[in-house]
Amino acid sequence: MGMEKSYEIKDDQNIELLKQLHILTRDGKLNQDSRRKLKQIYHLVNFIQPIITKYHDRSFTLVDHGAGKSYLGFILFDLIVKNTLGSIIGVEINEDLVNKSQLLMERFNFNNMQFISQEIAKSSEIISKADIVTALHACDTATDDAMSFAFEKNADWIVLVPCCQAEIYRGLKTIKPSQASNHWVELYRHGIHSREFGSHLTNVLRCLKLESLGYKVTVTELVGWEHSMKNELIIAENIKQKNTKSYDRMKKIISDLGLEKLQFRFL
Ligand SMILES: C[S@@+](CC[C@H](N)C(=O)[O-])C[C@H]1O[C@@H](n2cnc3c(N)ncnc32)[C@H](O)[C@@H]1O
Known part of the structure; x- marks a missing residue:
């Protein structure tokens, strides 16, 4: 039976991926929480897309710190990065989440994705290169660790949505x-x-x-205040x-x- 697509979901979005990420229910429905999450991610994707476009036919590495369930990484990869020479590395301290992301990545053959179970502060030893660094709601000082990582790698772009x-x-x-x-x-x-x-x-x-x-810094709002209290988006260009x-x-x-x-x- 064909599923009626919600108007909020992009046309080229992999529906099965959204189900596996538990953003969509098994029967393809979007609950209130997932709707908010998806809206935030799509909004962020809209900010990151023009950055990725700058790489044209060059390879690039996007490192997503405090990746959690890697909603951002997977949706970015599915909608944009898989059609480029870029790769995404998710860094996450929680090994269980990293293993789940790894399985999902294999299931969808997202070969240019990688997940690392490591503290952000120590990830620099493992990751050699980062052109774009993102940290979405990385807890407390994890955002600062992501910034230090980006400085060390002389990243071109840093995209932050700080948390508590x-x-x-x-x-x-x-x-x-x-x-x-x-x-x-x-x-x-x-x-x-x-x-x-x-x-x-x-x-x-x-x-x-x-x-x-x-860096040149732009500070803006990720989504309206009605959606999240932690919605400050900091975009920095080197x-x-x-x-x-x-x-x-x-x-x-x-x-x-x-x-x-x-x-x-x-x-
Ligand atoms: C609030 S969640 C956000 C997850 C994801 N970025 C998102 O927005 O959906 C924060 C994540 O950062 C991870 N985290 C917090 N501090 C970290 C650190 N120092 N190193 C690596 N991961 C960290 C947590 O385990 C958690 O999964």
């Missing part, structure tokens, strides 16, 4: 508001404000770090122009806020 961020929040919490030397402490004196401000500040410092290391002003500002923000203990992360 607690490191700066914890750093801010160690400074007693009564001891803070300036009025900016009011930005994060209350618990909910320090979480939000910590998260915002983390991404601001990440952008400054990207610029200071030679234009190889180190920005000293960004570096100086990053340094000043860190010292003004008394976060020197965390400067190893950014400076």
Whole structure:
């Protein structure tokens, strides 16, 4: 019996792949959660497609850090990368997820895909080359590890959708508001404000770090707020122009806020 395709699914999308990824139910239906997930992935694919197009007939390696079930990698591969000279490597700490992705990759003969069970921070030893680095909702500082990896590989493009961020929040919490030397402490004196401000500040410092290391940064929204609270999309292109002003500002923000203990992360 023919399945009625949802209007949200792209025409050239492999339906069986979506079923195997449990985005579609066995009878081809899309539930609320999967619809949200698929919308996010498609939106991200739309941002990544023009980047991949730049490689024309050249080979390239896209490394997806904190790949999870590799929704992004599989959908990107199926819709775009399989028709190019590119390959995708998914890095994921959870071995079980890596094994499942491996099986799926073999089932669909996606030969230019590879999955590695490894911490992002150590993956640089195994992966020799990365032209495009992605990290979608990689937990907490895993996004920073993905950035360090990309810098080490001198990646052309870095695409990040950061997740929960607690490191700066914890750093801010160690400074007693009564001891803070300036009025900016009011930005994060209350618990909910320090979480939000910590998260915002983390991404601001990440952008400054990207610029200071030679990347041009675009920050935009992945999907509307109604869909996800973690929807900041950071796209960085390696234009190889180190920005000293960004570096100086990053340094000043860190010292003004008394976060020197965390400067190893950014400076
Ligand atoms: C919230 S999930 C996101 C998965 C996927 N990128 C997505 O958006 O569907 C985060 C994934 O990152 C993995 N992860 C977190 N920290 C990691 C690290 N340091 N190294 C490798 N994988 C990590 C987790 O095991 C988890 O599967």
